[in-house]
Amino acid sequence: MANITCKNIVKSYGAHPVIEGLNLEISDREFVVFLGPSGCGKSTMLRMIAGLEEVSAGHIAIGGTDVTDLPPGERGVAMVFQSYALYPHMTVADNITFGLRRQGNSRAEIAPRLKQVADLLGLTPFLERRPKNLSGGQQQRVAMARAMIKTPKVFLFDEPLSNLDAKLREKLRTEIRKIHMQLKTTTIFVTHDQLEAMTIADRIVLMRDGQIEQMGTPDEIFERPRSRFVADFIGTPAMNFVRAEIRAGDELCASGGGLTLTLSPHSFPDLVAGQKVELGLRPARMELCGQNSHNAIHGTVVLVENMGAEGQVITNVAGAEVSFVTKDFRSLSPGDPVTFSIAPDHIHVFDPETGRSLRKD
Amino acid sequence: MTRKRFVTLTLIPAIGLLATLALVSIAGAIWFSVMNRTLRSADYEFVGLHNFLRLLRDRRFFNALENSIIWEAITVIGTLTLAVLLAVLIFETVKKPLWRNLICFAFLVPVLLPRVAAAFIWRFLYSPSLGVINYLCGLVGIGPVEFLANPSLALISVAVVDIWQWGLFFTVILLKLLETLPREPIEAAKLDSARTWEIHAYVTLPMLKGPLISLTLVKAVESLRSFDLIFVMTGGGPGTATETLDLYAYQMGINMGGRISYASAMSVLLLIVTTMAFVIIWKAGKKWTN
Numbered sequence: 001m002a003n004i005t006c007k008n009i010v011k012s013y014g015a016h017p018v019i020e021g022l023n024l025e026i027s028d029r030e031f032v033v034f035l036g037p038s039g040c041g042k043s044t045m046l047r048m049i050a051g052l053e054e055v056s057a058g059h060i061a062i063g064g065t066d067v068t069d070l071p072p073g074e075r076g077v078a079m080v081f082q083s084y085a086l087y088p089h090m091t092v093a094d095n096i097t098f099g100l101r102r103q104g105n106s107r108a109e110i111a112p113r114l115k116q117v118a119d120l121l122g123l124t125p126f127l128e129r130r131p132k133n134l135s136g137g138q139q140q141r142v143a144m145a146r147a148m149i150k151t152p153k154v155f156l157f158d159e160p161l162s163n164l165d166a167k168l169r170e171k172l173r174t175e176i177r178k179i180h181m182q183l184k185t186t187t188i189f190v191t192h193d194q195l196e197a198m199t200i201a202d203r204i205v206l207m208r209d210g211q212i213e214q215m216g217t218p219d220e221i222f223e224r225p226r227s228r229f230v231a232d233f234i235g236t237p238a239m240n241f242v243r244a245e246i247r248a249g250d251e252l253c254a255s256g257g258g259l260t261l262t263l264s265p266h267s268f269p270d271l272v273a274g275q276k277v278e279l280g281l282r283p284a285r286m287e288l289c290g291q292n293s294h295n296a297i298h299g300t301v302v303l304v305e306n307m308g309a310e311g312q313v314i315t316n317v318a319g320a321e322v323s324f325v326t327k328d329f330r331s332l333s334p335g336d337p338v339t340f341s342i343a344p345d346h347i348h349v350f351d352p353e354t355g356r357s358l359r360k361d
Numbered sequence: 362m363t364r365k366r367f368v369t370l371t372l373i374p375a376i377g378l379l380a381t382l383a384l385v386s387i388a389g390a391i392w393f394s395v396m397n398r399t400l401r402s403a404d405y406e407f408v409g410l411h412n413f414l415r416l417l418r419d420r421r422f423f424n425a426l427e428n429s430i431i432w433e434a435i436t437v438i439g440t441l442t443l444a445v446l447l448a449v450l451i452f453e454t455v456k457k458p459l460w461r462n463l464i465c466f467a468f469l470v471p472v473l474l475p476r477v478a479a480a481f482i483w484r485f486l487y488s489p490s491l492g493v494i495n496y497l498c499g500l501v502g503i504g505p506v507e508f509l510a511n512p513s514l515a516l517i518s519v520a521v522v523d524i525w526q527w528g529l530f531f532t533v534i535l536l537k538l539l540e541t542l543p544r545e546p547i548e549a550a551k552l553d554s555a556r557t558w559e560i561h562a563y564v565t566l567p568m569l570k571g572p573l574i575s576l577t578l579v580k581a582v583e584s585l586r587s588f589d590l591i592f593v594m595t596g597g598g599p600g601t602a603t604e605t606l607d608l609y610a611y612q613m614g615i616n617m618g619g620r621i622s623y624a625s626a627m628s629v630l631l632l633i634v635t636t637m638a639f640v641i642i643w644k645a646g647k648k649w650t651n
């Protein structure tokens with residue numbers, strides 16, 4: 001059992017608060033990703049859980065024990081750093097086993113475990129090398145082996161893949177996920193890459209300015225963003241935002257910025273005629289359609305971006321840019337008139353003042 | 362002009378000058394060492410290796426050689442040990458930059474003092490009747506201790522001054538080096554449940570192995586030039602208890618007797634021994650760092 005509880009965590013450097021009263025509950029075996037823009041306090045939060053940074057106020061418990069005042073070595077956590085943080089003068093084997101040796105285990109006791117993790121991570125051929133003679137990906141594997149061999153209660157990853165190239169990042173991401181499925185150790189993974197977060201997480205904790213903006217499964221975060229900030233942060237290509245006003249009529253519908261869209265009254269029961277709103281339209285949820293289709297949007301193609309299987313089409317709709325994604329982008333070229341549509345279910349509506357989502361289901 | 366030629370051309374004058382100066386004096390010393398010149402008379406003749414053979418039978422020479430080796434060992438080891446311990450202590454306990462800078466500034470003062478001034482200050486501190494150190498010893502019921510007049514204490518007492526000057530200076534250098542180390546390996550070691558001393562013994566100091574070896578070599582070379590300090594503090598005494606090779610050479614060649622040739626032979630021998638010693642240490646150090 002190693003659930004993590006953070007209660008009213010406050011962290012300030014001098015008078016400037018970085019984390020303000022954060023509450024978080026992570027259950028045993030969960031894979032949680034801290035996601036957020038640079039400087040929102042992800043690393044700070046992780047380092048406080050690791051014990052590398054003191055909390056200014058609040059309590060942290062791991063597996064039911066209050067660890068707020070325990071030194072890092074006694075918390076049962078292992079951490080993987082963005083910069084790998086290997087001991088440069090030690091061999092790979094010594095790097096991996098350093099922690100166990102510090103806890104007083106003999107080399108004979110350690111040997112079988114070293115072999116096991118080295119095999120798992122494919123490090124057996126490199127055990128006698130120095131870190132500087134390894135590639136970035138191999139170094140990060142050593143760092144992961146060093147964390148795993150301690151069989152910690154909690155794994156902490158601080159942007160472990162940021163220094164690697166795209167291909168390797170994808171490979172190691174899958175590996176980390178597989179290892180988690182095998183070991184089931186509670187894991188917190190920090191990243192500012194939303195795609196990485198979506199693919200790897202059981203649950204995403206989306207942070208903004210030291211506070212949790214939204215917590216939920218990748219699907220919840222993607223389909224039910226609680227605010228404009230979340231909707232904007234998640235998903236590529238980024239969501240289109242259009243200012244509009246709710247129209248009176250039999251159907252619930254909003255118009256503005258050259259388009260008129262019907263909304264699902266079931267999802268937005270509180271909207272009233274004349275209310276100013278901001279519509280959020282995901283490019284991936286829109287598709288080419290016939291002239292008279294429901295919720296059709298008429299525009300002119302400005303640019304077509306080829307993404308391989310799909311293309312992002314950027315259009316001009318009454319002076320504003322709206323983009324959508326389609327497989328049939330090859331027939332389009334700049335200047336063409338184009339009609340596309342979105343299902344009412346996929347339209348997001350935000351309060352333009354507070355940025356809160358107005359969806360009620 | 363290629364870069365290489367430019368480098369060569371600009372280096373030639375300085376290196377040439379240095380080489381000439383070094384070679385001329387070495388050649389001069391060798392030339393003197395195979396004669397029997399003294400300051401007293403103008404006549405001299407070629408005596409071959411006579412001076413060197415006499416050196417090998419000179420017990421005062423071996424006493425000086427022993428003192429030199431002891432001096433070298435005490436000052437080098439003492440300086441590095443003091444610097445490592447103090448630097449780690451300050452690194453771990455003093456976290457405020459302002460305090461660190463003040464300490465560094467204070468630690469730089471001793472080495473900025475002229476050697477002779479430092480020597481005089483410590484002669485006062487060590488003084489049996491007026492000195493602060495003996496006053497403190499008196500408070501705990503020891504003494505008065507004859508730091509500079511007791512043959513078994515004198516060399517160590519002088520070495521303490523050298524360690525005071527250089528150890529504190531090296532502390533500042535090491536502290537700055539510790540501050541430049543990346544933070545993550547230290548944090549990783551903390552997570553690997555290493556204690557504070559283990560972090561330094563197994564992580565930070567090994568990461569500073571290269572600079573530490575360089576500092577050791579610098580100090581070893583510097584310790585060879587102990588003349589001014591020892592000369593002012595004890596003059597080689599009591600008896601010959603603190604007489605190192607350079608002091609003995611000075612006594613022979615300039616002070617008493619003016620036996621220049623004998624002193625020159627001694628310097629030539631010293632040159633050969635130190636060159637050999639340093640080549641061996643350098644090679645060993647290189648092997649160790651790889």
Ligand SMILES: Nc1ncnc2c1ncn2[C@@H]1O[C@H](COP(=O)(O)OP(=O)(O)OP(=O)(O)O)[C@@H](O)[C@H]1O
Pocket residue numbers: 013018036037038039040041042043044045192
């Ligand atoms: N030692 C420090 N002193 C003062 N401010 C700090 C310190 N460390 C971090 N901060 C501030 O705390 C805030 C959060 O930093 P943190 O490193 O947690 O951000 P992050 O979310 O990890 O960002 P990134 O994605 O860039 O790593 C930042 O505004 C940063 O300037």
Ligand SMILES: [Mg+2]
Pocket residue numbers: 042043044159
């Ligand atoms: Mg960070």
